[in-house]
Amino acid sequence: MRIMVTGGAGFIGSAVCRHFILDLGHQVVVVDKLTYAGNLASLKTIASSENYAFERTDICDIEAIRGIFLKYKPDAVVHLAAESHVDRSIFAPNVFVQTNVVGTYVLLEAAREYLATSKRQNDGDFRFIHVSTDEVYGSLGDTGLFSETTPYDPSSPYSATKAASDHIARAWCRTYGLPVIVTNCSNNYGPYQFPEKLIPLTVLNALHGQPLPVYGDGSNVRDWLFVDDHARALGAILGHGTVGASYNIGGRNELRNIDVVGMICEHLDRLRPARAPHRRLITHVTDRPGHDQRYAIDASRLETELGWRALETMATGIQKTIQWYIDRTDWWTPLRTGNAISSEPIR
Numbered sequence: 001m002r003i004m005v006t007g008g009a010g011f012i013g014s015a016v017c018r019h020f021i022l023d024l025g026h027q028v029v030v031v032d033k034l035t036y037a038g039n040l041a042s043l044k045t046i047a048s049s050e051n052y053a054f055e056r057t058d059i060c061d062i063e064a065i066r067g068i069f070l071k072y073k074p075d076a077v078v079h080l081a082a083e084s085h086v087d088r089s090i091f092a093p094n095v096f097v098q099t100n101v102v103g104t105y106v107l108l109e110a111a112r113e114y115l116a117t118s119k120r121q122n123d124g125d126f127r128f129i130h131v132s133t134d135e136v137y138g139s140l141g142d143t144g145l146f147s148e149t150t151p152y153d154p155s156s157p158y159s160a161t162k163a164a165s166d167h168i169a170r171a172w173c174r175t176y177g178l179p180v181i182v183t184n185c186s187n188n189y190g191p192y193q194f195p196e197k198l199i200p201l202t203v204l205n206a207l208h209g210q211p212l213p214v215y216g217d218g219s220n221v222r223d224w225l226f227v228d229d230h231a232r233a234l235g236a237i238l239g240h241g242t243v244g245a246s247y248n249i250g251g252r253n254e255l256r257n258i259d260v261v262g263m264i265c266e267h268l269d270r271l272r273p274a275r276a277p278h279r280r281l282i283t284h285v286t287d288r289p290g291h292d293q294r295y296a297i298d299a300s301r302l303e304t305e306l307g308w309r310a311l312e313t314m315a316t317g318i319q320k321t322i323q324w325y326i327d328r329t330d331w332w333t334p335l336r337t338g339n340a341i342s343s344e345p346i347r
């Protein structure tokens with residue numbers, strides 16, 4: 001298949017592109033604006049592949065997006081481009097509305113026009129996979145899981161814009177017959193994640209002997225999924241998912257934030273004993289407004305219908321992730337400069 005991957009230079013998008021090209025043999029055209037979160041260095045391992053193409057484009061630019069559909073004639077769109085950081089959405093919601101809501105609308109419209117006007121054979125095979133988050137469901141109490149039928153109840157500007165885009169995507173399926181599938185995934189972690197998110201920020205700050213900020217008492221629970229498991233889920237959904245359906249994606253790896261940070265500290269005590277105990281760096285900071293208490297995903301539809309299973313547990317995935325950040329200073333050093341995060345060398 002020839003697949004347009006929006007946001008392919010981001011954390012999850014780059015993992016998806018590697019999986020599609022290296023494991024599944026698909027052709028990929030990355031459509032990415034290269035915001036602060038986009039990084040061509042994350043695509044280095046596939047950049048020289050004949051199955052790879054890159055278009056630096058804003059998904060809100062309908063003329064450019066139309067042109068890309070005509071130029072590449074994709075068999076599918078996997079739409080990941082988004083503003084993705086909840087904290088940034090609180091301070092600057094405008095760009096979240098633009099990219100996440102308007103950008104998704106533009107892609108859906110351009111896909112609809114493309115299908116209506118192109119003389120594609122096998123039109124019934126076209127798919128538009130809209131990649132979203134479990135944060136659209138709001139917050140859980142101590143028990144229960146989000147299923148695909150849980151009502152939406154977003155708390156942050158980020159999750160509200162993702163919820164809006166999910167509704168628009170479903171409407172384009174029901175009203176115009178665009179073959180859309182929506183996916184709602186839990187928190188991802190793994191290599192190539194921009195170091196503003198909890199796990200890479202904690203690893204890199206700990207390596208630099210800097211404070212490890214934890215919101216409030218750190219009791220907020222997230223359901224962690226290794227990024228390559230997410231990429232495999234999207235590959236399975238693209239291949240065999242039901243048009244018009246939604247799929248929850250999650251790893252059954254619920255952990256409190258404070259325990260995630262503690263786990264990283266324990267690994268680093270072993271790997272970097274000179275700084276042990278790293279736990280002394282933990283600094284509780286004022287909680288994020290509207291901070292959801294708990295997310296937990298019921299992924300049984302994906303597991304039973306498509307036979308997908310998360311392969312990594314948090315225990316194995318976090319070890320791989322920490323080692324990757326230790327090994328790949330070349331990737332993250334430029335990102336620590338100019339992002340309100342110190343770029344001091346590791347001592």
Ligand code: NAD
Nearest residue numbers: 007009010011012033034035037038058059081082187188
């Ligand atoms: P990311 O911030 O790492 O990457 C986003 C990518 O989108 C970047 O490459 C950026 O340059 C690009 N982009 C942003 N605005 C754009 C625009 N207007 N036009 C074109 N490209 C643009 O994000 P991520 O963590 O990889 O998340 C990818 C998708 O998965 C998002 O839709 C996000 O909502 C969703 N998601 C993320 C998680 C998570 O834990 N990170 C969990 C569930 C769902």
